[in-house]
Amino acid sequence: MSVTPGVAADAPADRAPERVTPQATAHTIPDLPSVLEHDRRAGIERVIELARWMVLIFAAVSINIPYNPTGTSDEVNLLLGIWALFTLATTIALLANRLPTRRLQYAMLALDIVVASGLVDLTGGFQSQLGIVFYLVIIASSLRFGLAGSLICASSISAVYLGVGLLTGAPLQGATLTLFAQRLFLFMVIALISGLLSREMIQSRARQLTHTYELEAVAFNELREVDRIKSDFMMLASHELRTPLTKIKAWISLMQDAGDRLPASARDEGIRELRAESEHLARLTDNLLAIAQLESGEIRLKTTACDLEVVVRDTISRFIESADRTRFLVNIAPEASRVMADPERLALVLACLVDNALKFSPDTEPVTIATRRDSGYVLMGVRDNGRRIPDAEVDRVFASFYQVEAPLLRQRGGFGVGLYLARQLVERMGGSIWIDNSRARGNTFVIALPAHV
Numbered sequence: 001m002s003v004t005p006g007v008a009a010d011a012p013a014d015r016a017p018e019r020v021t022p023q024a025t026a027h028t029i030p031d032l033p034s035v036l037e038h039d040r041r042a043g044i045e046r047v048i049e050l051a052r053w054m055v056l057i058f059a060a061v062s063i064n065i066p067y068n069p070t071g072t073s074d075e076v077n078l079l080l081g082i083w084a085l086f087t088l089a090t091t092i093a094l095l096a097n098r099l100p101t102r103r104l105q106y107a108m109l110a111l112d113i114v115v116a117s118g119l120v121d122l123t124g125g126f127q128s129q130l131g132i133v134f135y136l137v138i139i140a141s142s143l144r145f146g147l148a149g150s151l152i153c154a155s156s157i158s159a160v161y162l163g164v165g166l167l168t169g170a171p172l173q174g175a176t177l178t179l180f181a182q183r184l185f186l187f188m189v190i191a192l193i194s195g196l197l198s199r200e201m202i203q204s205r206a207r208q209l210t211h212t213y214e215l216e217a218v219a220f221n222e223l224r225e226v227d228r229i230k231s232d233f234m235m236l237a238s239h240e241l242r243t244p245l246t247k248i249k250a251w252i253s254l255m256q257d258a259g260d261r262l263p264a265s266a267r268d269e270g271i272r273e274l275r276a277e278s279e280h281l282a283r284l285t286d287n288l289l290a291i292a293q294l295e296s297g298e299i300r301l302k303t304t305a306c307d308l309e310v311v312v313r314d315t316i317s318r319f320i321e322s323a324d325r326t327r328f329l330v331n332i333a334p335e336a337s338r339v340m341a342d343p344e345r346l347a348l349v350l351a352c353l354v355d356n357a358l359k360f361s362p363d364t365e366p367v368t369i370a371t372r373r374d375s376g377y378v379l380m381g382v383r384d385n386g387r388r389i390p391d392a393e394v395d396r397v398f399a400s401f402y403q404v405e406a407p408l409l410r411q412r413g414g415f416g417v418g419l420y421l422a423r424q425l426v427e428r429m430g431g432s433i434w435i436d437n438s439r440a441r442g443n444t445f446v447i448a449l450p451a452h453v
Contacts, residue, residue: 109138136187154187331368340452350380368383382445397419426447
């Protein structure tokens, strides 16, 4: 059961409208684990590259300022130059969003250890401070392999450091062993801290990305649903607007072709049909225009004291061609006959509710319009005797473009905007609207508006 104004779905049409497939469904949401893994690796590589450049600059400044023209300095600069070229290549690849493979990471780690060991050998063996700084950076960069990888890297570097120190001729004495033990402890601490910090940073980033991903997924699904609903609306609009136009064209053609030969009774019937379909087409376009004004924020209300008897009478006059005036039972209480509202917009709201009631009431059943006073508000109810709206649909029927029946299976016309428009206008006039379906049959749409004192 649909609950929005419109024309019959089985009305004639030139051809069935084509289904518009939402373009949003062509897009896919990236797989979250792969996004997290790529982001994790990219973040780690950026940190490593930054640390390598900082150490390179530090080493170049330490060796060359003040200038010391010795052969050792030239060899150190050559070694630093080689490492700088390799680091530059990896940085360019990273800027191009090309992450190193696992084999390349192992090769980078091995080259770093070789360069650092060469610096240790050239700058004093166990006493080398520059080489130790490089070792610490290498250990910190091993965070790409996790906590266990960092500890293994620290152990390997400690062994290499001991071997290089012994090759430089340093005696294996108590002071040397103490220095090596201190460096070993420092290596392990750095490995442990870098591994734990890396794990915490990765988990924090993963939580952040997961939350962002979920929000984007929700927004994407909502946009896709809106796109689908609007596509359905465009399909229905082409059909609903064509229906009265088809009838108007048919009657005009018949009256023009037949001319004076058309019986007076048929001519009168044609005039009634033309007027009814014109009124219906005007209601459809009024609804669409009001919806466009609501969406763009251009709608303006002129709130004043309204006489409900006048508003109801004018509204009913719009339906005299599609429904007998005797079908309307009106009961306007004297103490509930004046409200503060925009008369034109209130008439539009009432027209939406009356049209809805006429569609879903049997042709022999009346539509009741009654008012009563409730404190500072006037309650106006529009009651039909049609099929009762399910409780699960009571709130949803006021949504934009929503219809209880499937668009292609429904038996009555409509865009699905009438009740949405009614709620928006009533709320902007300082009132509220709801459905009272406490009866076993039929529904009552209730409007509450401020009473005019």
